[in-house]
Amino acid sequence: MLKKPWNPYFAGSLAGVLLVLSVLISGKFFGVSTTFVRSASVIEQAVGIDTSAIEYFTTKKGKYGPSSLPNWQLIFVTGIFIGGFLASTLSGDFKIQTVPDMWKKRFGANPVKRAVVAFLGGAIALFGARMAGG
């Protein structure tokens, strides 16, 4: 149970139960992408940008603005990081890796190349996620 991987149907079903419990107990559905918008507004404010002049950060009573943090979702995302660390350490899976195996096979072991594509991919994915509203 501790070392072996779990069946994805089993783990997925538990994730479904976890979501239902979360909505029942704290009224929170799972989401991640707005945390990045909120964090970006905090960073922009910290470097001296006037976030009140950016429409998106002021819509829905500042739902995405700098004063929206810390909130449930930021801590939830932090929890995913901690959970990933705990479970991988206990399973013996934890390993510092700069280039994933499948990537290495196709594109080589250069970590800079991987970092640049990962960065661009993250930027495009989050832009798209916020556009779609999810």
Add this chain to the structure above:
Amino acid sequence: MSLLYGLVTGIVFGVLLQKAQILRYDKQIGALRLIDMTIIKFMLSAIVVASIGIYLFKDIGLIKLSVKPASTGAQLFGGTLFGIGWGLLGYCPGTAAGALGEGRIDGLWGIFGMLCGAALFATVYPIVKAHIINIGEYGKITLPQVLGISHWIVIALLAVASILLFFFLERKKL
């Protein structure tokens, strides 16, 4: 208190993602390449179980749905961009955080990229709102509402379709 619930929920979710081995680039890209469907099994199982639970407690009146507005433009263009970015990064926003916890440094580069993508979206939001979100707007609708049938029929169809797909995936060893 809300923050404590967030922490516990996040940790348990992170553990489930890790134990299902889906915090891995190889699994995520494996799904997009249709050669390893572990993620699809995890996601669909979660969706089916959660649909039943959420609607059960909604019917009893214990919880409220959180419906996102439907916009053909936003979801078509946003979804396509999300897919391109996901394919390049190899993690979605949540799994990038978990992947970093597993020691995957490319998850961190992805997170930095996401912060930039978020800032960029906030900057160009007025343009997106005026030209993309307004294409085919339907407001906060749900599938059972549009079809005019009980949500339990939709959930039953979803469950049956998912289970049939699972049998197919197992037979093909995907």
